[in-house]
Amino acid sequence: MTPIPRPLLEVTNLSRHFGGLAALDGASFSVERGEVVGLVGPNGSGKTTLLNTVSGRLSPMGGEVRFNGKLVTGFAPEAICRAGIAGTFQLARIPDALNALDNVAVAAMYGRRRLDVASARADADRLLARVGFTGNVAAHGDQLTYFDHKRIELARALACAPELLLLDEWLAGLNPTELEDGIALVRSLREEGLTIVMVEHVMHAIRSLCGHIVVLNAGRVIAAGTPEEALADPDVVRVYLGESV
Numbered sequence: 001m002t003p004i005p006r007p008l009l010e011v012t013n014l015s016r017h018f019g020g021l022a023a024l025d026g027a028s029f030s031v032e033r034g035e036v037v038g039l040v041g042p043n044g045s046g047k048t049t050l051l052n053t054v055s056g057r058l059s060p061m062g063g064e065v066r067f068n069g070k071l072v073t074g075f076a077p078e079a080i081c082r083a084g085i086a087g088t089f090q091l092a093r094i095p096d097a098l099n100a101l102d103n104v105a106v107a108a109m110y111g112r113r114r115l116d117v118a119s120a121r122a123d124a125d126r127l128l129a130r131v132g133f134t135g136n137v138a139a140h141g142d143q144l145t146y147f148d149h150k151r152i153e154l155a156r157a158l159a160c161a162p163e164l165l166l167l168d169e170w171l172a173g174l175n176p177t178e179l180e181d182g183i184a185l186v187r188s189l190r191e192e193g194l195t196i197v198m199v200e201h202v203m204h205a206i207r208s209l210c211g212h213i214v215v216l217n218a219g220r221v222i223a224a225g226t227p228e229e230a231l232a233d234p235d236v237v238r239v240y241l242g243e244s245v
Contacts (some may be wrong), residue, residue, distance in 0.1 A: 006069045007214065008033045008195050009054070009164055015062035016049055016219075023049040025219035026063065026088050033166070036186070036196045038206045039226070041216035042239060047199040050216070051166050054197075055087055056080040072118075086157040087166025087206040090199075092149040094141040101137040101150070102117050104128060104155045111160030122160075131185060155183075165189065167198040169204050183208050215239075221225050 016024040024046045031037050039047045052058040054065055054078035064073040072080055072093060086107075093160035094103055104124035108115045115123060128137060133151040135144055145154070150170060157165060171182045183205050190196060190209065200206050206213060206227055213230050215223040223233040 003035075006066075007031055008068060010198070011050070011054065011065040011115045012066075013063035014050065014052055014053060014060050014065065016046075016060050017059060022219045024053065024060070024063075027216065027219060027221050028063075028223055029196055029214045029224060031195060032188075033099050033163075033195055034193055035212055036190050036198065036210050038210035038213040039199045039204075039216060040201070040206060040213055040231075041196060042156075044218075045216040046219040047216055048168055051087065051168050051197070051199060054080075055085055058171075059220070067182060068143070075163045078110075079164075081160050082110065084161075084163035084166075085166065086111070086160035086162035088150075088153045088157055088168055088170050090168040092153045094149045094152055099138045100128065100133065100142050100144065101125060102137065102143075103152050104159050107159035108175055113161055124155065127158050128152070130158070131155045132181065144178070147174060148183075150182070158189075163195060165194055165196045167200075168197060169199055169201065171200060171202050179205070183219070203227075 006170045009031040011074040012028050014024050014027045027050060040052065041047055053060050056075050059074050064071060067083055067085060067239065070198045072083060094124060101121060101124050104127055105120040108120035108123045125137060131154050133148060133155065135148050141149065154170065171179055174182055183226045186209055210227055213227050214221055215236050216232050
């Protein structure tokens with residue numbers, strides 16, 4: 001018999017505490033190849049902690065993370081990046097010491113492919129165009145707009161050549177025109193076959209992009225399914241609206 005392929009990402013009973021606060025409390029879900037999965041929930045529900053644990057920025061206190069069928073629980077961020085997971089931060093972080101081009105080129109040099117400087121800069125130029133950056137590639141962070149920072153950070157993640165892209169509120173803070181441009185860009189990455197897990201509060205974006213969502217509350221998964229199914233779950237309605245259905 002042909003073996004059933006495993007999900008690209010498997011998160012099982014993941015736990016993480018900060019003092020007496022359970023930021024993650026036995027969270028479990030999986031992501032199939034080619035999916036866009038949304039992580040939604042109220043502020044403080046554990047969404048960013050979950051992404052940071054998957055990416056290696058935080059170490060779990062329990063549970064495991066498997067990527068491509070291999071255990072990566074507790075691996076250092078650089079090891080997880082080279083395994084094929086890269087992403088953006090909740091707040092865009094663009095070091096002013098590097099210009100736009102070199103912010104992306106560094107990721108191409110030290111990510112999965114280990115490109116030389118010339119190749120990394122050429123790839124960075126291509127990726128900046130890919131994400132719609134039209135500014136001066138020699139400009140530094142303090143000369144660029146907020147959306148420019150977002151685009152550079154996304155290009156930097158893509159320069160790592162990920163199989164799994166983690167987006168932490170990448171669409172947050174955009175004006176309506178920028179939001180539609182951002183949604184179209186993420187959709188185009190999905191159409192190219194990239195697997196994406198995105199934390200997002202903009203429900204229009206979640207409904208437009210995600211075939212599957214996972215709803216967190218107090219570090220626990222309280223619902224999962226299509227956006228229509230999960231957001232109509234009585235527990236989800238109660239968490240968001242404080243009322244029963």
